[in-house]
Amino acid sequence: MRNSHPECPECGSIDVVPIVYGQPTKYMLEMEAAGLAVIGGHFSTDKDLDWHCNECEHEWSDNPEKARKPGTEYNGVPLLNH
Numbered sequence: 001m002r003n004s005h006p007e008c009p010e011c012g013s014i015d016v017v018p019i020v021y022g023q024p025t026k027y028m029l030e031m032e033a034a035g036l037a038v039i040g041g042h043f044s045t046d047k048d049l050d051w052h053c054n055e056c057e058h059e060w061s062d063n064p065e066k067a068r069k070p071g072t073e074y075n076g077v078p079l080l081n082h
Helices: 026-033
Strands: 016-021 038-041 051-053
Touching (some): 026 038
């Protein structure tokens, strides 16, 4: 079976998980606690990122123009490392 998660473009790790959006459910919280997903927020916008690297904390979108690094600002809000 092919892994549908991409390799991290920053560090090359394959320990990559999806960033999920919406009101957190019990399942979403369990997935985040297990390191299988990252909760991105309650609302989804066209600027949301798709992937999170558990190794280097890099987050990016399938659209490279949306890429960001921890410690930078996103829509004027300072980002924290997970």
